[in-house]
Amino acid sequence: AGVPNASAAAVTSVLRSQAAEDEAALAASVAEERARYQAQKSAQQAWTLGTTAIIAAGVYSAYGRDVAASYIVGGLGGYLYLRLLARSVDAVGAQVRGLPRGASWAERGRRRLPVPAAAGQECRRLERR
Numbered sequence: 001a002g003v004p005n006a007s008a009a010a011v012t013s014v015l016r017s018q019a020a021e022d023e024a025a026l027a028a029s030v031a032e033e034r035a036r037y038q039a040q041k042s043a044q045q046a047w048t049l050g051t052t053a054i055i056a057a058g059v060y061s062a063y064g065r066d067v068a069a070s071y072i073v074g075g076l077g078g079y080l081y082l083r084l085l086a087r088s089v090d091a092v093g094a095q096v097r098g099l100p101r102g103a104s105w106a107e108r109g110r111r112r113l114p115v116p117a118a119a120g121q122e123c124r125r126l127e128r129r
Contacts, residue, residue: 041086044082048075048078048079052075055075056068056072
């Protein structure tokens with residue numbers, strides 16, 4: 001009667017150690033993917049600023065200071081919006097303040113949609129002056 005209990009205990013012990021190993025491997029994989037994501041995010045932001053600067057220099061030489069300044073403002077706005085989107089990606093799985101836990105992505109997106117729309121309206125208003 002004692003042998004079946006001993007084998008059940010051995011099986012349970014093996015399953016527990018396997019589960020611990022699986023959790024450790026998963027945690028290491030998640031940490032590796034987070035580091036890779038952060039590196040890609042930083043590289044994308046650096047490329048955005050770098051290409052904005054290079055193209056702004058070309059625009060300045062071809063069209064002058066005013067057009068280049070406008071391009072730089074647009075490029076910086078694009079960079080800031082890219083950072084805003086990166087924050088929303090970083091918050092995947094986390095509860096967004098002011099929304100219930102089960103809020104859909106469309107509901108979350110409605111909070112960010114006015115940002116580029118307001119920027120476009122302001123640009124149109126400034127052009128009319």
